[in-house]
Amino acid sequence: MSIEDDVRPPGHVLVVGASASGLTTLEALRRKGYKGRITVLGDEPHAPYDRPPLSKQVLSGAWEPERAALRTQDVLDGLDAEFVLGDPAVSLDTATRTVVTASGRELRADAIVIATGVRPRTLPGQEGLSGVHVLRTLDDSLALRKELLGASRVVVVGEGVLGSEISATARTLGLDVTLTGPLAAPMALQVGPLVAGVLGELHSERGVRLRLGAGVAGFTSEAGRVTGVRLTTDEELPADVVVVAIGAAPATEWLADSGLELDNGVVCDSRCRAGESIYAVGDVARWHHEHLGRLLRLENRTNATEQAMAVAAGILGDDRPYVPVPYFWTDQFDAKLQVHGFLPVDAEVDVVEGELAARRFVARYRSEGRVTGVLGWNMPKQARLRRQEIVDAPRAVP
Structure with missing residues (x-):
């Protein structure tokens, strides 16, 4: 225009x-x-x-x-x-x-x-404690990388997209990684229990320790430096570095x-x-x-x-509403996930192409009989084609 x-x-x-x-x-x-x-x-x-x-x-x-x-x-x-x-x-x-x-x-x-x-959101007691990081900016990433290179154990607090990505990256660097958060599986809120369960299996197989289903009660420290994360279950997770990824x-x-x-x-x-x-x-x-x-x-x-x-x-004068079909992606280990539309946690999910066991599939999400979203796991082209089902669905709140 x-x-x-x-x-x-x-x-x-x-x-x-x-x-x-x-x-x-x-x-x-x-x-x-x-x-x-x-x-x-x-x-x-x-x-x-x-x-x-x-x-x-x-x-x-x-x-x-x-x-x-x-x-x-x-x-x-x-x-x-x-x-x-x-x-x-x-x-x-x-x-x-x-x-x-x-x-x-x-x-x-x-x-x-x-x-x-x-x-980034932070946790009480985080400010001023050395070794505790967030990741939003370029400087955040460089500061975290510098500490990871000198560390052996890292705890990532937050099982969402960012926390899951950081856990995968830290594990590929050879660190002992523990991922913790209140939900039952990585990205459970973003992709629902079925796909989150497969993602949890992938992380476990690659050596990430999953300590999920519990909140964080606080940090342990010595001389102003973090030494671990204390969960609401009273379990303590030892750490040289902690990354807080609990949303923004x-x-x-x-x-x-x-x-x-x-x-x-x-x-x-x-x-x-x-x-x-x-x-x-x-x-x-x-x-x-x-x-x-x-x-x-x-x-x-x-x-x-x-x-x-x-x-x-x-x-510049083009008066029309902004009505996108949302899209995001995430790369973790060898898994590439592409998400089109909305994936309600209570949606009906069926695998319409590929197989879960092969970790190459497209899952379709329905809510009240309406297709609200599709997720592709290492099947980007097929997921993109299935996006049309969202566009063609009757308009309704997912």
């Missing part, structure tokens, strides 16, 4: 957030013919980089950190945008569309795109006095608008999905880019 003749584009677009969704917003605006001023504000000092490799290729050492960069400097320069990096936003005045940064810089724009992502919260603290509606993210309409000429994209955005009839917030790489492209189009 090109800029319509009867639509006057904003003179200055400010993108707050310099990760995948922020960069994609910038690129999509330029690709659609926008010639105005664009400023990209980032809280980290790094140019935009990709996050999925941080728990896998970067953490394992298969990639040098520079390889995670989303674009070369030459490409970024060609976008004719001002990048203000290492200076977090601290407030937003919606009336004047002015963002104030930690250094005191004031940035005023005609349209603002909020792309500040999420921040939308980075909206800086918007507390903005007047925007904040409820598990920046609340938006079906066009991802949070206010007059103010939009939100990526992990921080909670928008009205018209096909589902409810608010939705997604934390995955695909949504970060697709939503950014939709918002760029909206800024």
Whole structure:
């Protein structure tokens, strides 16, 4: 789409957030013919980089950190945008569309795109304890890798996607790995009990110790350094390094006095608008999905880019709702899982291609007779083709 003749584009677009969704917003605006001023504000000092490799290729050492960069400097320069990096936003005045940064810089724009992502959740007693890590940023990944290379035992707290990926990566580095969390199997909340059980078998076979079904009561330590994790069952898991991967919260603290509606993210309409000429994209955005009839917030790489492209189009006058079929993937050991749609934990699941035992299959998820999602385990093409069943299903809340 090109800029319509009867639509006057904003003179200055400010993108707050310099990760995948922020960069994609910038690129999509330029690709659609926008010639105005664009400023990209980032809280980290790094140019935009990709996050999925941080728990896998970067953490394992298969990639040098520079390889995670989303674009070369030459490409970024060609976008004719001002990048203000290492200076977090601290407030937003919606009336004047002015963002104030930690250094005191004031940035005023005609349209603002909020792309500040999420921040890792932490556990009580974690702060200030050496050897306890989270993984969200490039610096987090490099710091964790440095410690893993000198460690022998690691405990990963959190059996979701990130915790499962970190456990697999640490095990391939030769560490003694224990994965703990309150659910019964790795990624049980994300893929349901059937596939989670197969994933648990894979981790166990590869040497990951599963201590699941119990919460964390606290840490054990000596001289300010973590020595283990204490579970609610009173069991203690010894560790040289602990990684806390218990989810993330939308980075909206800086918007507390903005007047925007904040409820598990920046609340938006079906066009991802949070206010007059103010939009939100990526992990921080909670928008009205018209096909589902409810608010939705997604934390995955695909949504970060697709939503950014939709918002760029909206800024330039393309008035249509954002109604994606969600998609995410995860790589653990030799398993590559691709997920399309929604996988309710209570869904009916049947294997429609391949075999569970062979660990090469496509599983279809139904809720109230409606296909809501498909999962491919080492069958990406077949899973992608089955995605059409989700698109063709009657619209209803999964």
